[in-house]
Amino acid sequence: MAAPTIVVVEDENSLRSDMIEYLANCGFDAVGARNGIELDRILGERTASVVILDVNLPDEDGFKIAARLRDTQGAGIIMVTARSSTVDRVVGLEIGADAYLVKPVELRELEAQVKSLLRRLSERAAETPSPLPPAASAETQGADGGDEARWTLDPTEWSLTSPAGARISLTSMEMKLTSLLAGQARKPATRDQISQALYSRRWNPEDRSIDTVVGRLRHKVEGAIGGTAPLKSVHGVGYVFSAPIRVLGGP
Template identity: 75%
Template sequence: MAAVTIVVVEDEASLRRDMVEYLRGCGFDAVPAKDGRELDDCLAAKAASVVILDVNLPGEDGFKIASRLRETPGIGIIMVTARGSTVDRVVGLEIGADAYLVKPVEMRELEAQVKALLRRLESIAAPPCAPAVTAPAVAGVGASGDEAGWVLDATDWLLTSPVGVRISLTSMEMKLASLLAAQARQPATRDQISMALYGRRWNPDDRSIDTVVGRLRHKIEGAIGGPAPLKSVHGVGYVFSAPVRVV
């Protein structure tokens, strides 16, 4: 079975070499590239499953590269950002990065992120499972698509609708969904969400929470063709208003 191809796009030669060597040691076909042009050459020669992409690259930056990579279905994007760079994370979320690494890169975290992303990509490519039999509605709760029971897969980062539609989540979306699922249909405050996503108290001037919520809501609605059970609670935060269980 051929090894999975991963392209590491990083202009810092020593870090690029370390990541490539480590991933090769893990059994992957890791290919180095120092910029967007070399990445394009790599992808023209061989299809890749994952691209590890530094934000600050010479010439075409990581955001622009990620934006055009999103036009290629089935390719995973892991962005590498500077420590504490909220702006990088917000822009990356808007573009649709699947996961993030923060410099200095921990190689075991790199391996874990790559393997988790590959599992999710394989799950999306697999034929959909037959819809599960819907359990009786909870008292006071209708049996509509929004209210019949969602499933959050904490291993493969998948949110599955009551009728079997699977939605792949990014790392930030998974953190948000996990928090809201744990709240048992009670609203999570913005402080709670900020701590779950970024490990810090909420700053009213920081709109990154709204970016994550908006992207997840848009993704759910695009997948199911209807309103998402992700609701804003004025003056508090957000709530996942339908039953959801974590597996």
């Protein structure tokens, strides 16, 4: 079995070389790129499992590259930057990065993040749910069929499982959002509650980042279950997870 390809996008030559050498010694097929143009060339020749992406790159910054990778590639994204502000971290995760590391990066931590992300991506790829017929589907079973079917949230594995068994891997932001909604017991969470949970700040009516996170999660869930996600907008309030949900390890 071929080793996973890891692309390190970093314009600092010594750091890029160190990361490539370390990852190669860990058994990965590690290659380097100095910028987005070189990354595109590599991705045109091979499929990457994970892209380790520096934020502060010449010409096209890491945030822009991450956004288009998320739209066109199935690779996991680990962002690396010298910036340590919460805003930069939030932007990276909102774009769809799977992990975010601040320089100076401990190479053992980088290795652990890559292995953890590859494991989650492998589990996600193995998810091939077969929707049940509507009459028998656990997604549509209601009170007439006895106990109402429950979704399951696993805080350890960052995953959400539908009543029919479709398992959806979550990003950090998606996990925070789902945890909040699960704790609301099918009552709406206000946008201010969501903003505090995701970003530790009050909601700004001009900020659309919450809708971006919700939209990405809804799209991911609907793609996995082949139906409508129980993630609903409540006009003038916020959002609600409208189906019963159980949090593993919870009461």
